[in-house]
Amino acid sequence: MALGTRPHHHYRTRGALRAAVLLGVVTLLPPTAVAASAMTSDPVADRQAGTPSTSFRPGAEWRDTDGKVIQAHGGQVLQAVDDDGKRIWYWYGEDRSNGYFDSPGIHLYSSHDLYNWKDNGLALRTLSSQDQFTNDKYFAHLYKDYTAEQREIVWRDLSTNLERTDGWARPSILERPKVIYNKATGKWVMWVHSDGPSSPTSTSTYARAEAGVAIANSPKGPFRWLGSYRLNHVPSDSVPWCGSSPAFDPAGGMARDMTLFVDDDGIGYIIYSSEENRTMYISKLNAAYTYLSAPPETAVQGKDFVRTLACNQREAPAMFKSEGRYYLVTSGATGWDPNPARYATATEILGTWTDRGNPISGPGAGDTYRSQSTNVIPYDRQQNKFIFMGDRWTPSTLATSPYVWMPMSFGENGTLTIGPDAEWQLDDLQPYQHWTVTTPMPDHVWLRDTSTLPTQVQVSQAGVTTTHPVSWDPSTVAQPGPTKLRGTLDDGRTFTRDVVVVPHGLRYVVNAGGAATADWQLLADAGSSEAGLLNSTPEQPVGADPGTGTTWGYTGSSGTYGGAAGDLYNTLRWAKDKEPLTYTFTGLDRGTYTVHAGYWDPWPWANRAAQVSINGTVVDEERLFTSDYTTGEYANISVGDDGEIVVDIAPTRAPDIQVSWLMVTRTD
Numbered sequence: 001m002a003l004g005t006r007p008h009h010h011y012r013t014r015g016a017l018r019a020a021v022l023l024g025v026v027t028l029l030p031p032t033a034v035a036a037s038a039m040t041s042d043p044v045a046d047r048q049a050g051t052p053s054t055s056f057r058p059g060a061e062w063r064d065t066d067g068k069v070i071q072a073h074g075g076q077v078l079q080a081v082d083d084d085g086k087r088i089w090y091w092y093g094e095d096r097s098n099g100y101f102d103s104p105g106i107h108l109y110s111s112h113d114l115y116n117w118k119d120n121g122l123a124l125r126t127l128s129s130q131d132q133f134t135n136d137k138y139f140a141h142l143y144k145d146y147t148a149e150q151r152e153i154v155w156r157d158l159s160t161n162l163e164r165t166d167g168w169a170r171p172s173i174l175e176r177p178k179v180i181y182n183k184a185t186g187k188w189v190m191w192v193h194s195d196g197p198s199s200p201t202s203t204s205t206y207a208r209a210e211a212g213v214a215i216a217n218s219p220k221g222p223f224r225w226l227g228s229y230r231l232n233h234v235p236s237d238s239v240p241w242c243g244s245s246p247a248f249d250p251a252g253g254m255a256r257d258m259t260l261f262v263d264d265d266g267i268g269y270i271i272y273s274s275e276e277n278r279t280m281y282i283s284k285l286n287a288a289y290t291y292l293s294a295p296p297e298t299a300v301q302g303k304d305f306v307r308t309l310a311c312n313q314r315e316a317p318a319m320f321k322s323e324g325r326y327y328l329v330t331s332g333a334t335g336w337d338p339n340p341a342r343y344a345t346a347t348e349i350l351g352t353w354t355d356r357g358n359p360i361s362g363p364g365a366g367d368t369y370r371s372q373s374t375n376v377i378p379y380d381r382q383q384n385k386f387i388f389m390g391d392r393w394t395p396s397t398l399a400t401s402p403y404v405w406m407p408m409s410f411g412e413n414g415t416l417t418i419g420p421d422a423e424w425q426l427d428d429l430q431p432y433q434h435w436t437v438t439t440p441m442p443d444h445v446w447l448r449d450t451s452t453l454p455t456q457v458q459v460s461q462a463g464v465t466t467t468h469p470v471s472w473d474p475s476t477v478a479q480p481g482p483t484k485l486r487g488t489l490d491d492g493r494t495f496t497r498d499v500v501v502v503p504h505g506l507r508y509v510v511n512a513g514g515a516a517t518a519d520w521q522l523l524a525d526a527g528s529s530e531a532g533l534l535n536s537t538p539e540q541p542v543g544a545d546p547g548t549g550t551t552w553g554y555t556g557s558s559g560t561y562g563g564a565a566g567d568l569y570n571t572l573r574w575a576k577d578k579e580p581l582t583y584t585f586t587g588l589d590r591g592t593y594t595v596h597a598g599y600w601d602p603w604p605w606a607n608r609a610a611q612v613s614i615n616g617t618v619v620d621e622e623r624l625f626t627s628d629y630t631t632g633e634y635a636n637i638s639v640g641d642d643g644e645i646v647v648d649i650a651p652t653r654a655p656d657i658q659v660s661w662l663m664v665t666r667t668d
């Protein structure tokens, strides 16, 4: 890893990834994709035998009622009413039958049961030649009233051919189409990530970064292209672009991965990854859903749009509403590679969004069961039954990238769970009514000691409050530092609370990197109230503490990651030049001590590892750094008259090492 560039490695820019993919420099195919495409025989056989599907098989090949592989990637399923007044589902998506470029357009399928899909053909067609405006009936009719200038825009946005006829170096692309119905106008409105080169000579596929819109009189199309636009944004130089540069894009308003949402009051919204995919925006649409509620020049933040999840670098947004709350499920930004999902909730759509973490735990958490979100289907909103739609992108064979539809469920305070990716049926979706534990919880708890926690809690559901005995999961208070304390009610329902676990006898609590995070402050306060802390700041180079005068601190050439808004784990100090990081603690009374250390890696693909020694003895042969928060516990350290503990963390592999936090506690 090039040393100077390391702090930037958490931003894997789309441009760089895209270039790498196109040049064939790296293979982004997940190792497990082979297994996925091997699971294809059953559905094919079923379909050929004419047997309708009665279940979802996430990741398996999915064929339409004619036996052809469904082409509806990065898509959405929309509920409508058919000519017989029956509920019908429309599935719109990217037609990737020709791979990455040369997409025929946006494909449509329809279904009455969500399992079996009929091919309705292309809802929006792309163009391969400008002559089609005159010699192809479809385009001649659809664009008959368009001026030459308007046709120029349609051509620019819908020409997806790699072999271009107009001298441009690169084609355009259409991704993540979403359709909403406008009750007032009776029109179906499609928005799509419309991208491509910004000029004839540009070779970038993601330079234009716009949202395009098309309109139709029928859900089946034909959708007529209206144009594509940059969207609302704050003044480009008014905010740090979170590691990217506003100078890179002075116009602002970039819109890449996107989705649509219509609220109960009929107001439509477009949700898009902006500022070079660093920050999410939610913008109100106009009454016809064909443009923004106000042009970017006059749009007012908080009224017309909100800039949210700033610097979280989220993509692939999917929005839904449950029990009066808005949910936004997103992916990280790693191109076709899967990554952990996260979700955020809000009570006002243009208000404050709160990150609620990963909706998946256990297997599947690290890569969203090898998928990337694209949409959430409100299957039954009354009963809060929702379906997660994702894509398991296989960049080498995009055409057959499997679909991953998984059940969603809810817990205390609307906590969302997605998965698992096993075969399932609609009947497996459980009804849910919002419930929450209202008893306040202490902000800290002692290590392996739940005696300070309540033995019963109040639960509120639909305005009724009941009292329940609660048991606390000891494994959630078994490590010091921030934790998700888990309680189980007498009826089996579980809930979690963010608390900080504090070891008794705390003498030093160091947040490596030096950020005064809230959890560090809680630990420092709890520690001071008990044994008495010898450090008064989160971290310092070795020297006298400004508050206590005791000598402590780190040595080793290094840099820092994260800020005060983070936590103990995701703020850290990283070493340079193969040097170890050494932390010295003095002023300790004679006795036996335990050192706890926290590890986490924002650059887990580096596969770094360390050997940890305390006072010259190896206590950890090979500590691996991963994307999980992990803790090392090094007990029975004898401190003699020198009153000193020296913790040394040295690399055992090529990449440099790092550490998130250290605690020194006296155990007798």
Ligand code: GAL
Pocket: 017, 018, 074, 175, 176, 257, 315, 316, 333, 334, 335, 336, 372
């Ligand atoms: C993903 C994005 C996809 C597609 C892909 C190309 O991050 O969600 O829609 O653009 O990158 O690499």
